[in-house]
Structure formats: structure tokens, C-alpha cells
Amino acid sequence: MSNEKKADFSGVSAKVDTTAEKVEKADFSGVTAKVDTTAEKVGSPEQTYTVQKGDTLSHISKQFYGKASKWNAIFEANRDQLDDPDRIKPGQVLKIPAEES
Template identity: 40%
Template sequence: APPPAGATVAGAASVAAPVADAGGITADSAATTLPGPVARAEIVTVQPGYTLWGIAKSSYGEGILYVRVYEANRAMIRDPDLIYPGQIFTVPAP
């Protein structure tokens, strides 16, 4: 005889089947994924001693990514080796 409803059988695995509503949509297919945190650009005002390498290292964790900062601010940077205190740069989101 089968076990009573709701009883568990030793050694049996529990399996949950998706439940469909009247429209045929299952709870699994109706689930939505919420977006993660939105990455935003950062604004940096250059201080004495700053370098594009240092800004990239601080923002991205890797100085070699200074090219991203340079490309985003190319109109204000003649030479990536020469930036000046007071310049305001946009650091693109990672």
C-alpha cells in the first residue's frame, strides 16, 4: 500500500515539479531577475601627484587601464604623461 499523503519514505528523494497556472505559465518561467548594481562613471579632480596610471589603479584595480581614462578625456589631455592639478576627468564605469 502507498504511504499516506505527506508521509516521507526512508531513502526517497524530494522532487518539486513546476506548477502551471491556467495560462500555462510555470512559476519557474515567470521568475524575474533583478538587475545588479548599476556601474556609474566617476568624476575625479586631479590633485598634485596624480597620474592617469594612479587614477586607473584606484578606480579599476589595474594601472594599465589608464588608457580608458585617457580615451574618455582625450579632449582635455594633450599628453597622457602630463596632467595638471584642477583638471576634472570622467572615469568610465568598469
């Protein structure tokens, strides 16, 4: 056996101090936000589509808008070159209006 003394920690105390409880939460009640975009003011740029063999306005509408039922918007935008929505021809370049919200 050894006659060495062991360390005596009986008088040692520990205290953990954190700032987490003392920090006040940030007050954002007076903050406002505004998003300004030119998309609403200028509008979306007009697209065009060149008619392919076998195309219909419904097919083109589904391709651009995700639904065939918007074919009339394409027809109305192209009244200068279309008299009948069922008579589009390959090679025609149609204006595709921006989808209305």
C-alpha cells in the same frame, strides 16, 4: 514485599507513521527564471575624479579599476582636455568611464 500488581505492557504495540516517505518531491522542471536589470540597458553612471598633486593616469586607473594598465581608457574619455597622458594637472576633473566587461 508488596502484593501490588505491576502494569502488564505485553500486549502493547507501537507504530510510528511519518509523512516524510509519502510526500513526493516538488517538481521544478518547468520553472524558469529571468533577471532583468537596468544596469545593462542604461549603463553605469559616469564618475569623476579631481587630480591631486603627484597623480598619474596609471595611479588613477589602479584606484578605480584595480589595475594600472587601464589608464588609456581614462585618457581617451578626457581627450577634450588632455593632449598628453603624462601632463595631467592638479585640480583637473577627469571623467572616469565605466569599466567594460
